[in-house]
Amino acid sequence: MGKFFNKIRQVFNIFLIMALIGVAAALFVYYLTTPEQRGTTFWISAGFLIFALVLETLLFSGIAMRSNNGKNIPVSFSRAILGGLYFLFVIIVSVWNAYSGWSVTHYILVHVGGLVVFLVPMGLINMAELKLSDSVSRKQSEGRANLASMSSKIAYLAEDLKNSGASQEIISRVVKFSEALKYSDPTPASGRIENSLEDAVNNLEQASESGDSQALINACTAAERALKERNDYVINSK
Secondary structure, eight states, X not given: OHHHHHHHHHHHHHHHHHHHHHHHHHHHHHHHSOGGGOSHHHHHHHHHHHHHHHHHHHHHHHHHHTTTSGGGHHHXXXXXXXXXXXXXXXXXXXXXXXXXXXXXXXXXXXXXXHHHHHHHHHHHHHHHHHHHHHHHHHXXXXXXXXXXXXXXXXHHHHHHHHHHTOOHHHHHHHHHHHHHHHTSOOSOOOHHHHHHHHHHHHXXXXXXXXXXXXXXXXXXHHHHHHHHHHHHHHHHTO
8 A cells, every 4th residue: 555655646746746837938938028918829829739738647657556467558658658748749849839929720720730749649659569569468367378288297197196195294295386377377487497396396206206205395385486486486576
């Protein structure tokens, strides 16, 4: 809960900073123009400024809320940069209009053009994120299938140990390891760690065939450590 409130505080801080910048820009434009010039374009500037402020705050919240599971942080950071550039564009155009005195139609077209320029790369970023999400989902499906396969293999091994008269302690550890494999996070770890886990499972199978209780206990311990290393890696990488 404390981490959640810290994230909310970060979002509020960035909103406060940008709100101060926006207010300063609005005051600058207000005092830069005469009362006669503070017509429709002034309120258009205010509207676009508020829109850009809210938009950038929402985009920045993507970074703050994902700070502890950072696979999508680069995407969120790219969005926040674009939002910041758009916010800056609105301020520059507002000040420029205060000096130039554009017509309402001309001024709206400038803002619409800037928004389009902002939306095009934003759309490309969203498409890239969809591809990234598909890739992550595919890897998770493969990881889930791999874990399920190893879990079934170890479950069959536990049945064989029961039939061979192995000690209850060893059987319980093997069954527990099978369940741990089944319910582990499907997100794959690095290739080295995944290979290490598969090797440990294979060694456990070979140890059961040897009939040596001590070798089986050692192999079970090594397999449990390999799974723990894998799960720790997955958790820390998020």
